[in-house]
Amino acid sequence: MARKKIIAGNWKMNKTPSEAVALVNELKPLVANEDVDVVFCVPAIDIIPAMEAAKGSNINIGAENMYFEESGAYTGEIAPNMLTDAGVKYVVIGHSERREYFAETDETVNKKVLKAFEHGITPIICCGESLTQRKQGIYIDWIRMQIKIAFQNVTADQAKGAVIAYEPIWAIGTGETATSDQAEEVCAAIRACIKEVYDEATAEAIRIQYGGSVNAGNAAELFSKPDIDGGLVGGASLKADFGKIVCYNK
């Protein structure tokens, strides 16, 4: 079964609302590719203006984070129904920067994943190893554990619609991309893990992205691998180059 590629930009803590509108307008004509689902995950304050600017284009606006409670006294957090009310259909969950700087754990990732599904939002669930874990040769075991916890109590039907982003921490923002073989090895292992936890149909349906210094020069090679269904792109999603990544097959 051919899986549709999904290429998402993760803007991180970049772009004011007016800059967001300008970037969406600049990229709109450059990311038109009907073979690919295109998502811009943007800071919460940019969601509504970016959504407005993206109207009539193939750009989906997503969020970079979401809390696992419905509402209440959680200063600074954003609730799932705030996202759905704004039209958001995708949310990044468990990015390594959230885990490192904001104390997110596999358990909170799981709570957020469950909450996203409850609200019909597609989670882009991040996993990945540190350089030390890679050198120690324990990276596959580590990622399998992250995946198993993230998917606890998630049904097979829900899992089929999920997106997993494999992002080796050592490749994020460093300019050091994993080779396509390194990325494929882990994405294939993630798919095998999903097959073990669920079944073959779920493993074949779920989409797995690679993230970590993806750029216009390496996207086509990475996305040609059988288990890599697109990318989660940081730095290169903030400029016109993102158009070339989305149109890697043109």
Ligand SMILES: O=C[C@H](O)COP(=O)(O)O
């Ligand atoms: O979410 C995106 C990743 O952290 C990759 O960032 P990067 O493309 O700047 O390396």
